[in-house]
Amino acid sequence: MTQSNYAETVAPQVQRNLDNVIDNDLWKRKALSSRDRSIVTLSGLIARGQLDAMPEIVGKALDSDVSPDEIAEIVNHLAFYTGFANAKSAIASIGPVYAARDIKAQQLPSSELELLPLNEEQEKQRANYVGSTFGDVSPGTVQYTTDALFRDLWLRPGLEPRDRSLATVAALVATGQVEQVNFHLNKAMDNGLTQEEAGEVLTTLAFYSGWPKAFSALPVFKEIFEKRNEK
Template sequence: MDNTVANNDSAVTPLTLPSLVMYTENTLLNDLWNRTALSPRDRSIITLATIVSRHQVEEQLNTLNQALDNGVKPDEIAEIITHLAFYSGWGNATSAARAAQQVFNARSINISELPGSNIVPLPINQQAEDQRAQHVSSHFADVSPGVVQFTTDAVFNDLWLRPDLAPRDRSLVTVSALVSNGQVAQVTFHLNKAMDNGLTQSQAGEALTQLAFYAGWPNVFSALPIFKQVFESRNA
């Protein structure tokens, strides 16, 4: 048996353990990635967010190639990595940026044409942003005014308004990173935001299925009660 596992014509690292090969081929590639509750593009967004946020360097090249094969645009990949600088740390993002540069160069994708500072931001929901900012400021301005300031100025009034990654996909990246790193305290706000941005309940549930394989069952089971609470509150 050829132990090089492939998906969408993107070769991944050869596997040598027969049991891992079996589950990778049968359960991961032939089952999980063919489930229709999420598109392959969505699954790649979730997987890329997980690989980057968990700093799984050896998987980055394969995951980036797979994402491009599944329809994630270079501009979107650049924005996903930039977004994760804020939600999983700068070091994780810079490592992924180096991998992305390698993949883009191999595919003759011009990095200089990717989005930078010269953008037209998306419109902001000022009422919702004012409520968010007031809530954060009232609770934490005396603890860390710098965090409060940058959360407003750099994150919600800048990063989230960048147009080359749709708000729904940006939310999917954020929720995936939070679940992947076990940061369930932040999931309620961002899952609600994701669903406000167009992520359906069934898609959110299936995102957990994808995350179970790439972030591990314990992280997903820690997030399941939060997802259930959000779903129930929105359906009440």
């Protein structure tokens, strides 16, 4: 018996909502491209460890022109932002999809890549602030934040900065980490995410991560939009 058949015997309205509201409405909304929506959804699933839903969304992502190397970068990126255990679980879930589509290792990014240029002034300001504020609390965390994240991870060319920010914001909202959204949503919008697209990220995550997660993030998004519109 397929999962869909079980839905009809256990909770048929769930399947009707999946068919009518999510597949035939949410995924067709113009405010966010299907490519962006698949990145948002995949990032939310990885962040929350929702493995059963992942193969379908990986398929949607591949069909929406998200390349295997971009998916690899999303998984690698979210290892740092949602935990390496979640990334390993995601790899196990994505593997059968790649096998079925005959996606080979040579289609994936090398570990040795020429990094994107670093904004030295901006990074110096960030590092000085974090170091002076938290250096005495957890020097290791502060050091790895500089070396592993902002001087390596964020400079990897396998994922456009806008898409990397999009994945980060989606993961933060999906896990209720709203105190981190301010920095990363501003970074996402600086990288080209529009206000309309950002709002639609919440619409998508309301379905995939739950309404409370979306509503917890709404005040943060609202404040950021208002401040940016005042400039």
